[in-house]
Amino acid sequence: MLPWKRALRPLAALLLTAAVAVVPAATASASDSAAPSSGWNDYSCKPSAAHPRPVVLVHGTLGNSVDNWLGLAPYLTSRGYCVYSLDYGQLPGVPLFHGLGPIDKSAEQLSAFVDKVLAATGAAKADLVGHSQGGMMPRYYLKFLGGAAKVNALVGIAPDNHGTDLDGLTHLLPYFPGAEDLLKAGTPGLADQITGSAFLTKLNTGGDTVPGVHYTVIATRYDEVVTPWRTQYLSGSDVRNVQLQDLCPLDLSEHLAIGLFDRIAFHEVANSLDPAHATATTCASAFS
Numbered sequence: 001m002l003p004w005k006r007a008l009r010p011l012a013a014l015l016l017t018a019a020v021a022v023v024p025a026a027t028a029s030a031s032d033s034a035a036p037s038s039g040w041n042d043y044s045c046k047p048s049a050a051h052p053r054p055v056v057l058v059h060g061t062l063g064n065s066v067d068n069w070l071g072l073a074p075y076l077t078s079r080g081y082c083v084y085s086l087d088y089g090q091l092p093g094v095p096l097f098h099g100l101g102p103i104d105k106s107a108e109q110l111s112a113f114v115d116k117v118l119a120a121t122g123a124a125k126a127d128l129v130g131h132s133q134g135g136m137m138p139r140y141y142l143k144f145l146g147g148a149a150k151v152n153a154l155v156g157i158a159p160d161n162h163g164t165d166l167d168g169l170t171h172l173l174p175y176f177p178g179a180e181d182l183l184k185a186g187t188p189g190l191a192d193q194i195t196g197s198a199f200l201t202k203l204n205t206g207g208d209t210v211p212g213v214h215y216t217v218i219a220t221r222y223d224e225v226v227t228p229w230r231t232q233y234l235s236g237s238d239v240r241n242v243q244l245q246d247l248c249p250l251d252l253s254e255h256l257a258i259g260l261f262d263r264i265a266f267h268e269v270a271n272s273l274d275p276a277h278a279t280a281t282t283c284a285s286a287f288s
Helices: 003-032 072-077 103-121 133-144 169-175 179-186 198-204 255-260 263-273 283-287
Strands: 055-058 083-086 126-131 151-157 214-219 239-243
Touching: 055 072, 055 103, 055 133, 072 083, 072 263, 083 103, 103 126, 103 133, 126 133, 126 255, 126 263, 133 151, 133 198, 151 263, 214 263, 263 283
Parallel strands: 055 083, 055 126, 126 151, 151 214, 214 239
Antiparallel strands: none
16 A cells, blocks of 8 residues: 555544544434434334334443434434334432343343333334343343344344453452452442353353344444454354444444444444345445
8 A cells, every 4th residue: 555545544534433423413413303203212103114123222331221322213213213212220329321230130121121112013023223231131131031032133233242351351350359249249230241250151051142033243343342342243043243344444433432323333233124125334324
């Protein structure tokens, strides 16, 4: 590559990242004036023939049903989907920051919420899209709580499917007596996500997937929360593992950005929800 091209590449990446951040803001603003039937947590929304399944959005650790989805929810509703989001894993006295409770109990909350959405929409199955813990936790629902009969697809955006070592920081816990027990007692949802936890061992024993569900994982090599990032990938016969930078080498999104406002990732989510009408995801998808 010529020297001047090497110099321009970081600039192009910076401009693309800025575009990814700006474009969804305009979309969200436009959605504010949309009709009430636009779909996000609108229980009168009826799925169309083009998009016959409601989409349930599952936030990540320390997220909630609104803040995590200010980018993706309007993106999907503007494309004709009925979209719903829930809060789960709440701790007493901790508002807004959820996903901290025991993950098996959070999966029970997801189960009840999916039942509510299916009853309201009349759909036979839902599609799930989750960010971080929200991309991993539904697998417990699918595997142990009967969710596979009610879910068509699970799309995980930067999911910690096999846990995280937080760039090696979790390996230091044994050097601080009582730290791990304190973490388990105070924020069990965090402890459950550490690589090798009892929860993850149970979740992944016997295979990553269950029959009948289509799985997609969208990961970024710049993830600084779920590490090593390749552990996000699933193994199974009906799995698509996608690296964001294979779609657009200039995309610099890390763990939060990929779920909050990256329209390249959003485009790939839409492809996963409607694979029969999928279109190529490229850097230009940031402007679609």
